[in-house]
Amino acid sequence: MVEIENLKKRFGPFTAVQDVSFEVKKGEVLGFLGPNGAGKSTTMKMITGFLTPTAGRVNVAGFDIETEPQEVKRRIGYLPEGAPAYPDMTPLEFLDFIAQIRGYQGKEKQQRIDKTIEQINLQSVLNQSIETLSKGFKRRVGLAQAILHDPEVLIMDEPTDGLDPNQKHEVRSLIQSMAAEKVIILSTHILEEVDAVCSRAIIIANGRVVADGTPENLEARAPLHNAVTLTLNAEQSQAASIRQQLLSLKDVKKLEKLEESDNNLRYRLVPERRCSIISEVSKLSHAQNWSVAELHVAKGRLDDVFRQITT
Amino acid sequence: MLDTYNIGVLFKRELNSYFATPIAYVFIVIFLFLSGIFTFYLGNFFANGQADLRAFFTYHPWLYLFLIPALSMRLWAEERKTGTIELLLTLPISVIEAVLGKFLAAWVFTGIALLLTFPMWITVNYLGSPDNSVIFSGYLGSWLMAGGFLAIGSCVSAMTKNQVVAFVITAVVSLLFILSGLPMVLDFFSGWAPQLLVNAISSFSFLSHFNAITKGVIDLRDLVYFLSLIAFWLFAATLIIETKKAD
Numbered sequence: 001m002v003e004i005e006n007l008k009k010r011f012g013p014f015t016a017v018q019d020v021s022f023e024v025k026k027g028e029v030l031g032f033l034g035p036n037g038a039g040k041s042t043t044m045k046m047i048t049g050f051l052t053p054t055a056g057r058v059n060v061a062g063f064d065i066e067t068e069p070q071e072v073k074r075r076i077g078y079l080p081e082g083a084p085a086y087p088d089m090t091p092l093e094f095l096d097f098i099a100q101i102r103g104y105q106g107k108e109k110q111q112r113i114d115k116t117i118e119q120i121n122l123q124s125v126l127n128q129s130i131e132t133l134s135k136g137f138k139r140r141v142g143l144a145q146a147i148l149h150d151p152e153v154l155i156m157d158e159p160t161d162g163l164d165p166n167q168k169h170e171v172r173s174l175i176q177s178m179a180a181e182k183v184i185i186l187s188t189h190i191l192e193e194v195d196a197v198c199s200r201a202i203i204i205a206n207g208r209v210v211a212d213g214t215p216e217n218l219e220a221r222a223p224l225h226n227a228v229t230l231t232l233n234a235e236q237s238q239a240a241s242i243r244q245q246l247l248s249l250k251d252v253k254k255l256e257k258l259e260e261s262d263n264n265l266r267y268r269l270v271p272e273r274r275c276s277i278i279s280e281v282s283k284l285s286h287a288q289n290w291s292v293a294e295l296h297v298a299k300g301r302l303d304d305v306f307r308q309i310t311t
Numbered sequence: 312m313l314d315t316y317n318i319g320v321l322f323k324r325e326l327n328s329y330f331a332t333p334i335a336y337v338f339i340v341i342f343l344f345l346s347g348i349f350t351f352y353l354g355n356f357f358a359n360g361q362a363d364l365r366a367f368f369t370y371h372p373w374l375y376l377f378l379i380p381a382l383s384m385r386l387w388a389e390e391r392k393t394g395t396i397e398l399l400l401t402l403p404i405s406v407i408e409a410v411l412g413k414f415l416a417a418w419v420f421t422g423i424a425l426l427l428t429f430p431m432w433i434t435v436n437y438l439g440s441p442d443n444s445v446i447f448s449g450y451l452g453s454w455l456m457a458g459g460f461l462a463i464g465s466c467v468s469a470m471t472k473n474q475v476v477a478f479v480i481t482a483v484v485s486l487l488f489i490l491s492g493l494p495m496v497l498d499f500f501s502g503w504a505p506q507l508l509v510n511a512i513s514s515f516s517f518l519s520h521f522n523a524i525t526k527g528v529i530d531l532r533d534l535v536y537f538l539s540l541i542a543f544w545l546f547a548a549t550l551i552i553e554t555k556k557a558d
């Protein structure tokens with residue numbers, strides 16, 4: 001549905017986007033991750049036809065952005081960073097304008113507007129000028145504008161930036177409710193958001209794609225993925241032998257002492273190649289009749305992967 | 312390539328936006344006030360002893376020189392400043408449609424301000440029996456000239472997000488277009504330059520064409536002059552926006 005090939009953007013001597021390629025299909029929610037200045041917004045501006053790429057191709061639903069920009073723009077709903085809107089208009093006037101420019105007239109236009117207002121919960125501010133709205137409502141107006149024509153492709157640049165936790169939750173629910181029948185691309189630097197709504201994540205750093213996969217997939221790349229934390233009620237005198245046995249288990253690469261006091265031995269076992277070692281550890285404990293106070297597997301955190309890849 | 316529906320939708324939004332803010336009212340009040348002052352005091356309307364609006368129209372180029380840049384400076388600069396340009400240009404419209412929609416709204420708005428000077432027209436008709444066809448061409452000429460100023464302003468506004476800069480540059484460029492027709496400028500050239508050059512300079516001037524129209528003769532050449540001037544500056548505005556959307 002959306003195909004990006006070797007996209008590149010130069011601003012004077014500075015290259016903001018080096019080489020970005022990916023493909024997104026209907027039903028996917030793609031999260032664009034990356035530190036500030038990575039090139040996320042620039043990439044989105046090229047997909048939506050605002051910026052002309054220095055090189056590369058953007059194809060949306062079979063239409064090329066360079067040769068048929070209007071066809072592409074018709075199929076995209078776009079929430080630019082900061083959700084710009086005409087400050088002297090009211091949300092109602094603004095949505096009416098957008099609906100007209102999207103080609104709706106008369107009764108159909110009214111239905112579209114009403115439906116969007118309900119979807120986004122804008123009823124309470126419809127006739128207040130946009131410049132007087134709170135940040136949360138401004139963002140909602142931007143979202144309303146983007147989904148009014150029920151686009152096949154929805155592109156949102158930091159849709160939850162600056163919102164409070166409740167508002168964030170609302171926006172995420174909205175995204176989830178639309179996910180099945182659209183292509184959704186959103187950028188964020190809030191990693192929990194990726195877990196919450198994205199079926200796929202692409203990490204961009206310095207204008208390049210440095211990782212691409214499902215969130216689980218990426219999490220599995222975390223340094224401590226599948227590490228096991230084990231706490232035993234055992235005498236300190238046994239500690240050396242216990243450590244010895246744990247280390248001799250298959251695929252255990254490293255053992256970190258977290259605590260060693262009487263009746264409380266706490267270790268972290270880091271596996272080779274992040275593979276699963278929990279059953280081995282559990283079997284050993286059983287066989288040795290150790291009294292296990294805690295046995296816990298760490299899941300990789302996107303945070304760690306993100307930091308590892310982008311720094 | 313040009314979708315008049317899109318232009319119409321944009322035109323309506325823009326025209327409404329003038330009246331949603333104080334801009335429209337401030338502009339109209341100042342325009343009416345100044346044209347009154349110029350006509351009655353500087354133009355010696357009553358002392359003239361003639362029932363026409365020549366005194367009124369004579370000062371329009373100078374009035375527009377300051378008022379039109381104030382109107383046109385926000386056309387694109389404001390879209391850049393608020394970031395709405397990104398919204399506008401990712402909607403299914405082309406840049407030229409956006410340029411035209413905005414320009415036409417501003418042009419029609421100045422037309423409205425101009426029409427609101429109708430008490431002048433009533434006054435001269437009350438005082439005497441003027442040639443109303445001359446007055447009509449005066450209004451037409453003035454409106455065409457306003458379009459010329461606005462087209463220059465659109466283009467300059469497209470270059471910057473700073474409205475003060477847009478104002479100043481527009482006023483300076485407009486001034487050049489007025490000055491090139493003033494007798495003192497033309498005299499300066501006619502002393503030594505070939506007549507062809509003098510004619511060329513004069514033919515680029517707003518004043519020559521405007522004065523010709525206000526005399527009551529609507530010559531096709533004057534119409535073509537203003538319309539092609541508008542087309543040229545709007546085309547330049549389109550190119551500028553196409554090439555530098557982002558900054």
Ligand SMILES: Nc1ncnc2c1ncn2[C@@H]1O[C@H](COP(=O)(O)OP(=O)(O)O)[C@@H](O)[C@H]1O
Pocket residue numbers: 011014016034035036037038039040041042043557558
């Ligand atoms: N119009 C522009 N002119 C020059 N540099 C720009 C422009 N827009 C963005 N950049 C630069 O390009 C880089 C990428 O920016 P951006 O795509 O906004 O990053 P992100 O959205 O990932 O934070 C940044 O270093 C930014 O300063």
Ligand SMILES: [Mg+2]
Pocket residue numbers: 040041042081157
């Ligand atoms: Mg950004």
